[in-house]
Amino acid sequence: xQSLEQPSEVTAVEGAIVQIxxxxxxxxxxxxSWYQQHDGGAPTFxxxxxxxxxxxxxxxxxxxxxxxxYGYLLLQELQMKDSASYFCAVIHYGGAxxxxxxxxxxxxxxxx
Amino acid sequence: xxxxxxxxSHSVIEKGQTVxxxxxxxxxxxxxxxxxRVMGKEIKFLLHFVKESKQxxxxxxxxxxxxxRTGGTYSTLKVQPAELEDSGVYFCAxxxxxxxxxxxxxxxxxxxVL
Numbered sequence: 001x002q003s004l005e006q007p008s009e010v011t012a013v014e015g016a017i018v019q020i021x022x023x024x025x026x027x028x029x030x031x032x033s034w035y036q037q038h039d040g041g042a043p044t045f046x047x048x049x050x051x052x053x054x055x056x057x058x059x060x061x062x063x064x065x066x067x068x069x070y071g072y073l074l075l076q077e078l079q080m081k082d083s084a085s086y087f088c089a090v091i092h093y094g095g096a097x098x099x100x101x102x103x104x105x106x107x108x109x110x111x112x
Numbered sequence: 113x114x115x116x117x118x119x120x121s122h123s124v125i126e127k128g129q130t131v132x133x134x135x136x137x138x139x140x141x142x143x144x145x146x147x148x149r150v151m152g153k154e155i156k157f158l159l160h161f162v163k164e165s166k167q168x169x170x171x172x173x174x175x176x177x178x179x180x181r182t183g184g185t186y187s188t189l190k191v192q193p194a195e196l197e198d199s200g201v202y203f204c205a206x207x208x209x210x211x212x213x214x215x216x217x218x219x220x221x222x223x224x225v226l
Contacts, residue, residue: 087154
């Protein structure tokens with residue numbers, strides 16, 4: 001089976017940097033994605049790592065270590081609008097098909 | 113370009129009734145997924161269509177759930193008869209490429225079974 005672990009809640013202040021960790025156990029691992037969800041609405045794609053290393057997109061960066069089955073999302077210069085739930089998701093490759101397996105999400109609260 | 117649309121946005125039904133949820137994916141997206149989130153838990157995979165074919169329905173809870181995708185366009189997810197534990201938010205997502213890790217999600221259909 002597959003499992004992902006991430007912290008349930010994180011709190012930080014505006015302007016700060018926060019890191020949300022994700023560890024996973026899965027067969028058929030193909031890559032790791034991150035999604036943001038505001039107020040239970042549509043999850044929106046943030047980033048994707050297929051190879052080890054850091055991917056940077058503006059204020060957000062994502063890291064993957066395949067050997068450690070570990071990744072993280074780094075949010076810099078936090079803004080109030082970054083308050084949301086953040087999900088890591090592994091692409092599970094199962095031969096003829098593949099799918100995203102999501103974690104339980106991390107609720108980020110950004111305080112003034 | 114229109115995004116993924118889902119209907120209804122919210123449905124309240126009684127145990128034993130039937131509900132049908134609809135998803136219209138982004139035009140041209142062959143891959144269509146259904147997911148469900150129960151309060152506080154993970155976004156759980158239900159099934160995956162490629163065009164009109166079910167590629168993976170390993171996440172469907174039981175035979176009370178039936179998904180179809182007519183002509184490879186829109187999809188429906190029917191729950192019959194509904195049980196209390198079926199309550200949650202049902203998300204539909206679509207993509208053209210399955211290996212980029214990027215799915216486009218709809219706003220979800222919130223189902224409440226009383």
